[in-house]
Amino acid sequence: MDNKPKIGDAEKLAKQVGITVRKMRQERGMNLQELADLIGVSKLTLGNIERGEANPSLTVIWKIANGLSIPISLLLKEDQGVIISRKNNGNRVLSTNEACILEPMFDVSTYGSSEIHRAYLQPNSEYCPGAHQSGVIEYVTVMMGEVKIKVQDDYYHLFEYDSIKFNGDKEHAYINPTDSTTVLHFVMTYTNT
Structure with a gap:
């Protein structure tokens, strides 16, 4: 069974995570360097994530969520009214x-x-x-x-x-x-x- 995320899904997820990270960081009045220092991820990597140019690993997503004190699902959330969660279908x-x-x-x-x-x-x-x-x-x-x-x-x-x-x-x-x-x-x- 191949459980790995598909390329298109990974690109969509990267953009979604980036938009959310930037929004959460700005809401807290933090600049990119302050968040990078807080979570132990380089400013370059964090900038690439915010622009949707990097597909962050689960470890990095946890660091971001912990640093911002938010659930990781907030970073991965798709904006929908009704949600059906089927296995192997959705953000991974x-x-x-x-x-x-x-x-x-x-x-x-x-x-x-x-x-x-x-x-x-x-x-x-x-x-x-x-x-x-x-x-x-x-x-x-x-x-x-x-x-x-x-x-x-x-x-x-x-x-x-x-x-x-x-x-x-x-x-x-x-x-x-x-x-x-x-x-x-x-x-x-x-x-x-």
Whole structure:
């Protein structure tokens, strides 16, 4: 199963993310260098993202969202009235190491308090998003396969339809120990937005 985003979808996503980043940055009265310094991404890279000339990895999108204290779905949001979320159809973001593909499913229309994602963790891979902004709570359900989730120094092994809740502002990682893709369902709440 080829879960990677299509070229046209990636270009559309890059433009959408860029427009939103610029808008959010300007709303906060920040210049490009201030945001770049805050999130640890070069000014050149951030400028390319804002112009839609770079397709940011999931890691960079998390850095931007954390730096702006917004849900990542706000950066990936398509402006529509009615939304149907079908698997493999919509915005998709790859982690830097291509271990995880994230599909935002639904979000709130403002700086809301929750977002929902579908994620595909590649066989025998590990995805380490690091700690998110303060107040993030993650609820994860295994829809297919199995996953080991590391939260700080503790490991939790989940199987199909098992769920876990933890503070996403702690260092954490997702590990797929199998030879098959693991499908995860995320609900993330933001208590400090």
